[in-house]
Amino acid sequence: xxxxxxxxxxxxxxxxxxxxIYGTVVIINPGRAAGNDAWLAFIVSMLVGxxxxxxxxxxxxxxxxxxxxxxxxxxxxxxxxxxISLVYLWYFFHLGAIVLRNFGDFLAGIIFPETPxxxxxxxxxxxxxxxxxxxxxxxxxxxxxxxxxxxIILVLTSLLSIPxxxxxxxxxxxxxxxxxxxxxxVLISATFPFGETVVFLMIFSTVNNPKKLKLTxxxxxxxxxxxxxxxxxxxxxxxxxxxxxxxxxxYTAVRAVxxxxxxxxxxxxxxxNFLTMGFIKVTVLYYAVSLGTxxxxxxxxxxxxxLPIGILMICLSLLQFESSFENSYFTYTIYPFYALPFQxxxxxxxxxxxxxxxxxxxxx
Amino acid sequence: MFNYLAKKFNLVxxxxxxxxxxxxxxxxxxxxxxPHLKQNLETLKKTFxxxxxxxxxxxxxxxxxxxxxxxxxxxxxxxxKTSINDDIMKPLMYDSSFAGFINTYQPNDIIAFIDERxxxxxxxxxxxxxxxxxxxxxxxxxxxxxxxxxxALSISNQGWERRSISEPQxxxxxxxxxxxxxxxxxxxxxxxxxxxxxxxxVLEMLKVGQKTRTNVxxxxxxxxxxxxxxxxxxxxxxxxxxxxxxxxxxxxxFIEDAxxxxxxxxxxxEKPDVVAxxxxxxxxxxxxxxxxxxxxVPFLFIEGFQSAEDYYSRPYYSSLVRILRYMGFLFSLxxxxxxxxxxAFHQExxxxxxxxxxxxxxEGTPFPVALEAIGMGIVFEILREAGVRxxxxxxxxxxxxxxxxxxxxxxxxxxxxxxxxxxxxxTAIASFVVTSHSDAESIIRFVMTLLGSALGLFxxxxxxxxxxxxxxxxxxxxxxxxxxxxxxxxxDLKDTFLRFPLWAMITRPxxxxxxxxxxxxxxxxxxxxxxxKDK
Amino acid sequence: xxxxxxxFALIGIILFEIPTLILNKSWWEMxxxxxxxxxxxxxxxxxxxxxxxxxxVYLINKTVExxxxxxxx
Numbered sequence: 001x002x003x004x005x006x007x008x009x010x011x012x013x014x015x016x017x018x019x020x021i022y023g024t025v026v027i028i029n030p031g032r033a034a035g036n037d038a039w040l041a042f043i044v045s046m047l048v049g050x051x052x053x054x055x056x057x058x059x060x061x062x063x064x065x066x067x068x069x070x071x072x073x074x075x076x077x078x079x080x081x082x083x084i085s086l087v088y089l090w091y092f093f094h095l096g097a098i099v100l101r102n103f104g105d106f107l108a109g110i111i112f113p114e115t116p117x118x119x120x121x122x123x124x125x126x127x128x129x130x131x132x133x134x135x136x137x138x139x140x141x142x143x144x145x146x147x148x149x150x151x152i153i154l155v156l157t158s159l160l161s162i163p164x165x166x167x168x169x170x171x172x173x174x175x176x177x178x179x180x181x182x183x184x185x186v187l188i189s190a191t192f193p194f195g196e197t198v199v200f201l202m203i204f205s206t207v208n209n210p211k212k213l214k215l216t217x218x219x220x221x222x223x224x225x226x227x228x229x230x231x232x233x234x235x236x237x238x239x240x241x242x243x244x245x246x247x248x249x250x251y252t253a254v255r256a257v258x259x260x261x262x263x264x265x266x267x268x269x270x271x272x273n274f275l276t277m278g279f280i281k282v283t284v285l286y287y288a289v290s291l292g293t294x295x296x297x298x299x300x301x302x303x304x305x306x307l308p309i310g311i312l313m314i315c316l317s318l319l320q321f322e323s324s325f326e327n328s329y330f331t332y333t334i335y336p337f338y339a340l341p342f343q344x345x346x347x348x349x350x351x352x353x354x355x356x357x358x359x360x361x362x363x364x
Numbered sequence: 365m366f367n368y369l370a371k372k373f374n375l376v377x378x379x380x381x382x383x384x385x386x387x388x389x390x391x392x393x394x395x396x397x398x399p400h401l402k403q404n405l406e407t408l409k410k411t412f413x414x415x416x417x418x419x420x421x422x423x424x425x426x427x428x429x430x431x432x433x434x435x436x437x438x439x440x441x442x443x444x445k446t447s448i449n450d451d452i453m454k455p456l457m458y459d460s461s462f463a464g465f466i467n468t469y470q471p472n473d474i475i476a477f478i479d480e481r482x483x484x485x486x487x488x489x490x491x492x493x494x495x496x497x498x499x500x501x502x503x504x505x506x507x508x509x510x511x512x513x514x515x516a517l518s519i520s521n522q523g524w525e526r527r528s529i530s531e532p533q534x535x536x537x538x539x540x541x542x543x544x545x546x547x548x549x550x551x552x553x554x555x556x557x558x559x560x561x562x563x564x565x566v567l568e569m570l571k572v573g574q575k576t577r578t579n580v581x582x583x584x585x586x587x588x589x590x591x592x593x594x595x596x597x598x599x600x601x602x603x604x605x606x607x608x609x610x611x612x613x614x615x616x617x618f619i620e621d622a623x624x625x626x627x628x629x630x631x632x633x634e635k636p637d638v639v640a641x642x643x644x645x646x647x648x649x650x651x652x653x654x655x656x657x658x659x660x661v662p663f664l665f666i667e668g669f670q671s672a673e674d675y676y677s678r679p680y681y682s683s684l685v686r687i688l689r690y691m692g693f694l695f696s697l698x699x700x701x702x703x704x705x706x707x708a709f710h711q712e713x714x715x716x717x718x719x720x721x722x723x724x725x726x727e728g729t730p731f732p733v734a735l736e737a738i739g740m741g742i743v744f745e746i747l748r749e750a751g752v753r754x755x756x757x758x759x760x761x762x763x764x765x766x767x768x769x770x771x772x773x774x775x776x777x778x779x780x781x782x783x784x785x786x787x788x789x790x791t792a793i794a795s796f797v798v799t800s801h802s803d804a805e806s807i808i809r810f811v812m813t814l815l816g817s818a819l820g821l822f823x824x825x826x827x828x829x830x831x832x833x834x835x836x837x838x839x840x841x842x843x844x845x846x847x848x849x850x851x852x853x854x855x856d857l858k859d860t861f862l863r864f865p866l867w868a869m870i871t872r873p874x875x876x877x878x879x880x881x882x883x884x885x886x887x888x889x890x891x892x893x894x895x896x897k898d899k
Numbered sequence: 900x901x902x903x904x905x906x907f908a909l910i911g912i913i914l915f916e917i918p919t920l921i922l923n924k925s926w927w928e929m930x931x932x933x934x935x936x937x938x939x940x941x942x943x944x945x946x947x948x949x950x951x952x953x954x955x956v957y958l959i960n961k962t963v964e965x966x967x968x969x970x971x972x
Contacts, residue, residue: 141836141850223944308935
């Protein structure tokens with residue numbers, strides 16, 4: 001029996017992936033170390049990310065209607081497969097908790113300094129839980145509207161900040177940063193938004209038309225990467241070299257917008273973007289964890305595990321960092337190396353073993 | 365707790381007992397018409413419990429030696445008296461005495477003879493069951509019972525007092541037909557027929573309500589409407605086991621997909637042109653006798669923003685109006701909530717020039733801004749309810765007193781800030797722009813105000829996401845509620861935010877009428893006449 | 900105060916999930932649900948009481964830093 005009966009059309013997957021990629025990057029800048037070359041780093045890392053995604057798509061298309069856990073079971077056998085699945089689930093779970101924590105840190109630190117962080121985490125998890133309980137179809141549909149709203153807001157804020165922009169800030173190319181810093185940035189941003197799409201291995205199997213997966217993923221990556229690029233160019237052009245000293249550069253960049261003293265302080269739009277996109281990201285991860293847990297424990301439905309996992313996620317996100325400084329240390333220094341095994345080594349290993357052992361998904 | 369459960373259990377047992385009793389009682393009916401006229405009349409009298417509007421008119425005609433005894437049975441007020449006099453009794457009693465017809469009939473088919481040769485009525489059917497006789501009477505038929513026959517004639521000559529066709533109060537248009545549905549089902553179906561001259565327009569009758577036996581009509585266009593949806597509508601209506609259907613709202617509440625949602629998943633209209641347009645898009649209409657409000661399914665979220673007039677006037681202005689409608693909807697959802705959130709949490713969002721005005725207006729008001737917003741919201745809802753229910757003349761004075769006098773007094777007494785009055789008043793006006801979602805609007809407005817006062821714009825965004833999740837989970841008879849938006853279908857966006865020209869609306873909506881999707885030919889765009897070159 | 904609210908939330912969650920599980924007679928699901936909820940509840944309670952709980956992220960940090968030392972970039 002299938003745990004998830006819903007099917008999403010390929011065009012919803014596009015929006016879902018865009019929302020997921022753009023997710024936390026709205027606020028947190030993975031290209032910090034590269035300074036004004038961040039935009040170039042994004043382009044390179046998008047290409048690297050596409051290579052990652054190619055592995056996922058090949059894997060998904062090889063095993064048609066199987067999701068990640070079923071693939072693991074098939075390729076590695078029931079016991080080792082379960083262990084590897086558990087490792088993946090931990091990563092999705094932890095990633096969800098990190099995103100939640102980024103949320104909480106930003107909201108409690110900048111927007112609502114007097115409110116405890118747990119209020120935001122609980123509200124967010126509640127709303128995500130309601131989406132997760134409604135199934136992938138509803139998540140997909142919600143993501144369409146939210147992603148479109150976000151894109152409009154991003155373009156709008158970028159247009160409004162044109163008067164503040166100094167495009168000379170983008171230059172000189174690859175002069176101020178050393179190659180090592182540049183490569184680090186590429187690594188960070190390849191793992192940070194792009195590589196995290198490994199979670200979609202749980203969702204690819206619910207897509208109506210698996211043949212379209214390649215095109216879908218490509219479009220989504222290009223579009224999502226485009227959004228990142230617009231945002232990076234905006235931030236660099238507005239803030240210049242000051243960009244790396246701000247924790248939340250988008251917020252600071254848009255904050256300065258002032259059109260005829262009427263349209264001022266529109267940074268709240270960035271916050272709204274962050275909320276909606278973060279919602280998509282947390283929901284996708286949360287959904288993957290819930291579905292995976294139910295699958296691992298052979299439940300008939302994943303609904304009963306949704307709320308407990310939500311509580312655990314809140315607990316972990318509160319527990320993991322003592323302060324937002326620890327958070328940013330983890331995000332920029334530890335996380336890329338922590339994520340790499342999950343994002344590239346394990347999928348690649350799965351693919352290789354599958355090819356060697358000649359395992360394939362039976363269609364239907 | 366246990367007491368409550370026990371009570372509930374008792375109730376269930378009681379209901380079960382009652383239903384078996386009802387089933388036993390039902391079986392006694394279904395009597396055949398007996399050849400003895402007197403006996404039939406006695407049974408009928410007993411069935412109608414000697415009600416004084418139940419009329420029996422016994423008379424006889426034919427030769428003196430062998431008179432044919434007949435009886436007319438009808439309910440006073442439901443039938444047209446003149447037609448009984450002129451078209452039933454006169455032919456029988458007067459015309460039959462001519463031409464020596466008495467000798468030509470065979471004693472065993474008097475009924476057929478009367479039906480074929482004498483009666484000058486268009487619509488009559490033979491019935492052989494007393495139950496059918498009763499039902500016919502209740503539908504306003506006149507029943508002709510004949511001594512010695514096991515059949516009766518059910519003659520349809522309904523004629524009760526009915527409201528004439530008038531312009532519906534709820535859907536006023538500047539351009540477009542003024543006629544609206546009335547309370548009589550037959551007239552309503554005829555209005556639909558007059559819009560769609562096509563035998564494919566199917567009207568199916570059902571009887572719903574064990575006590576009221578209300579006629580319900582399902583209308584759809586064969587070949588356009590989805591068969592599955594038609595069958596689903598039929599099944600759901602047939603499953604309604606209730607006493608009474610007094611208005612189409614009863615049907616709506618029994619068959620809707622999401623009974624716990626503030627959003628309506630069944631559309632309604634009082635205008636035949638609107639319903640005809642919806643039928644032509646592949647929807648199914650449900651007409652209920654006694655109600656001028658016709659239901660249409662499936663109902664999508666965006667239908668609330670479409671109005672008949674959009675299609676009658678030219679596309680630019682219609683598109684503008686439609687965008688204004690979306691804005692009005694958004695404002696009426698978020699107006700007070702956003703204002704409260706901004707004032708309480710994000711003062712920096714207000715431009716400098718405005719903040720002085722707002723804060724000076726706020727100064728000295730005793731209540732917190734959230735309480736002001738919710739209180740004023742409640743006051744507005746009360747005023748609206750009072751204005752709607754009262755007679756027109758009084759209702760207007762109520763709104764004048766409410767809006768002008770009360771609003772002014774409240775501000776000058778310093779209870780509420782003038783900014784808040786502006787926000788609430790404008791929200792109130794904006795909420796009238798989209799009437800089909802107005803009940804959902806007012807509920808969500810309160811929720812948004814609460815969220816905005818508790819968590820600022822974070823709360824409002826979260827609330828919006830929650831509403832979006834709810835809306836995308838809704839379905840109306842198989843169609844996703846947010847249909848052209850999510851799941852996105854690019855083709856249907858032609859009629860969502862903008863109203864494309866009619867010649868560009870080539871296809872029917874994708875989730876509704878897709879089994880016959882071409883609505884018009886491709887090259888309908890008006891072109892200047894082509895000049896012949898060889899002139 | 901927080902603990903009372905927390906317990907109420909827990910009761911709310913249990914009342915929200917249990918009826919459907921009982922109706923469907925899915926006992927294994929119920930066991931998993933109760934187990935997970937119990938674990939989550941305990942963890943949350945310990946955090947509210949500010950007991951020191953081992954932080955998994957420290958472990959990750961230490962491991963990755965160990966590799967940093969191993970492979971000087």
